[in-house]
Amino acid sequence: MTFLQIAGLSKSYNNETTVLKDISFNVKAGEFVSIIGPSGAGKSTLLRCINRMVSISDGEVVFDHAPITKLKKRALRQLRTDIGMVFQHYNLVPRLTVIENVLHGRLGYKSTLQGVLGRFTEEEKEHAFFLLRKLGIEEHAYKRCDQLSGGQQQRVGIARALIQNPKLILCDEPIASLDPNASKIIMDHLKSITTELEITCLINLHQVEVAQQYSDRIIGLNQGEVVFDGPNYKLTEEKINHIYGTQMRELITV
Amino acid sequence: METIVKSTYIKRKKNGSISLRAGNKSKFVIRMTMITLFVLTIAGFLLFDYTGLEIRTAVVETASNLYAMFFKPALNHFTWAEALYQIGVTMGLAVLSTIIGAVIAFFLALTAAANLSKEWVTKVVRVIVAFIRAVPTVLWVLIFAIAAGLGSEAAVLGMLFHSIAYLVKAFSEAFEEVDKGILEALRAAGSGWWHVVIHGIIPSTFTYLLSWTFLRFEINFSVAVAMGAAAGAGGIGFELFMASGFYFDLNEVGFITYAILLIAIILEVFSTQLKNRYFPSSVRN
Numbered sequence: 001m002t003f004l005q006i007a008g009l010s011k012s013y014n015n016e017t018t019v020l021k022d023i024s025f026n027v028k029a030g031e032f033v034s035i036i037g038p039s040g041a042g043k044s045t046l047l048r049c050i051n052r053m054v055s056i057s058d059g060e061v062v063f064d065h066a067p068i069t070k071l072k073k074r075a076l077r078q079l080r081t082d083i084g085m086v087f088q089h090y091n092l093v094p095r096l097t098v099i100e101n102v103l104h105g106r107l108g109y110k111s112t113l114q115g116v117l118g119r120f121t122e123e124e125k126e127h128a129f130f131l132l133r134k135l136g137i138e139e140h141a142y143k144r145c146d147q148l149s150g151g152q153q154q155r156v157g158i159a160r161a162l163i164q165n166p167k168l169i170l171c172d173e174p175i176a177s178l179d180p181n182a183s184k185i186i187m188d189h190l191k192s193i194t195t196e197l198e199i200t201c202l203i204n205l206h207q208v209e210v211a212q213q214y215s216d217r218i219i220g221l222n223q224g225e226v227v228f229d230g231p232n233y234k235l236t237e238e239k240i241n242h243i244y245g246t247q248m249r250e251l252i253t254v
Numbered sequence: 255m256e257t258i259v260k261s262t263y264i265k266r267k268k269n270g271s272i273s274l275r276a277g278n279k280s281k282f283v284i285r286m287t288m289i290t291l292f293v294l295t296i297a298g299f300l301l302f303d304y305t306g307l308e309i310r311t312a313v314v315e316t317a318s319n320l321y322a323m324f325f326k327p328a329l330n331h332f333t334w335a336e337a338l339y340q341i342g343v344t345m346g347l348a349v350l351s352t353i354i355g356a357v358i359a360f361f362l363a364l365t366a367a368a369n370l371s372k373e374w375v376t377k378v379v380r381v382i383v384a385f386i387r388a389v390p391t392v393l394w395v396l397i398f399a400i401a402a403g404l405g406s407e408a409a410v411l412g413m414l415f416h417s418i419a420y421l422v423k424a425f426s427e428a429f430e431e432v433d434k435g436i437l438e439a440l441r442a443a444g445s446g447w448w449h450v451v452i453h454g455i456i457p458s459t460f461t462y463l464l465s466w467t468f469l470r471f472e473i474n475f476s477v478a479v480a481m482g483a484a485a486g487a488g489g490i491g492f493e494l495f496m497a498s499g500f501y502f503d504l505n506e507v508g509f510i511t512y513a514i515l516l517i518a519i520i521l522e523v524f525s526t527q528l529k530n531r532y533f534p535s536s537v538r539n
Binding site for chain 2: 051053077078079080081083084085087089090091092093094095096100104105107108109110112115116118157160161164
């Protein structure tokens with residue numbers, strides 16, 4: 001069952017610099033897909049085209065049977081509530097507490113006034129604590145986010161994405177700023193989101209081996225074009241060289 | 255043996271040592287500016303009109319005036335209670351113009367911040383605000399005096415006008431400093447514009463907004479003193495004007511100066527305490 005369909009997607013800035021060229025692929029519901037490729041290949045832009053954080057120049061993106069290319073304000077907000085996003089730099093509000101940051105994930109469901117007054121229901125708060133418990137950071141709920149370590153902050157970021165009740169989670173290099181240990185915790189959590197909650201996960205990665213280890217499927221991007229698309233076991237050394245344009249042994253992996 | 259590396263990328267000074275600055279142009283401009291200012295200062299002193307000046311008498315007289323002001327402060331024309339009341343009036347002028355100004359400036363600053371508003375709106379607001387700021391507060395007060403008449407109304411309006419312009423610039427720059435990742439994360443979760451402002455912008459910039467408002471309050475307090483005299487707005491400034499220009503009572507001028515200084519120090523201590531206690535910029539663990 002096709003859940004996310006991308007057809008002929010192109011993105012260029014000022015009609016000059018082309019970032020994405022004619023990208024097409026489909027993602028099935030509950031799939032865990034990694035996107036790998038060198039810096040500047042357009043990975044981040046590709047993710048942001050899916051929740052329309054950047055506008056689409058050409059092509060069609062169909063999310064859950066609805067085309068999203070031309071959505072206007074209100075419909076766009078509604079689309080974004082269905083898509084959670086996790087960032088490399090966590091993007092939490094550092095001066096607010098963990099629980100406040102998690103509840104930001106519910107703002108998409110609120111009217112202007114409800115959101116401005118910070119009216120969150122008891123169920124939403126319960127759910128927030130439940131997620132924090134699941135992620136193992138419940139005891140930090142009332143701490144300010146700038147007191148947490150990187151790995152803990154990223155878990156807050158994941159909780160914020162999950163409380164949206166999303167159908168899809170986009171992760172923009174979620175472990176690029178973390179140490180190997182914290183990276184493993186984060187990747188395990190992301191993996192369990194797909195296996196337990198059956199939420200589709202689209203994740204940008206720099207680490208080829210992490211991508212191979214965790215994902216069902218890998219998409220290789222180079223200079224805005226899909227140069228590899230297949231299950232993880234088909235990603236041979238030759239293909240990796242093709243994606244990165246170098247020899248494998250010249251790359252620092254892990 | 256000479257081991258100087260020949261490289262096209264290394265910039266060297268005249269004596270051969272390696273330069274650490276990227277370009278020499280800005281350094282040159284700064285140096286020329288300093289030299290020009292220095293020469294102008296010297297020339298200025300040489301060109302003054304010194305006729306009728308007796309340095310000795312001038313110095314002695316000034317010293318005795320200062321002595322009378324600052325070492326023998328006294329109240330002659332009004333009582334302590336009255337002095338306190340007048341200080342209260344001046345504070346009132348400052349508080350009113352700062353608080354109302356800060357509230358209006360907050361909303362205008364949202365439209366003036368490039369990351370929250372459309373480009374043309376930002377530009378229009380900035381140009382208007384820059385124009386208002388370029389005209390001194392006293393002039394605004396006098397302009398408003400045409401409509402409101404000389405007095406506290408004109409003073410508050412004029413100070414308010416200038417405060418808004420000043421705070422819009424300060425606030426909007428604080429807003430633009432907010433990590434754009436925070437805004438992106440909120441928008442990606444489906445938040446509307448007001449949600450981003452309330453939950454992302456305000457918590458991230460609150461301490462800055464507060465300290466800018468306090469800074470403006472201090473400025474407004476001293477402007478309010480001046481307005482008391484210049485625009486007849488009343489308060490301690492008016493008493494200062496009377497003491498110096500009407501009664502020629504230097505002791506009283508000294509007293510009032512001390513009173514103003516004391517208030518300024520209290521305000522400063524109060525604002526620092528408030529900020530450190532309730533709005534720390536970072537929490538140490």
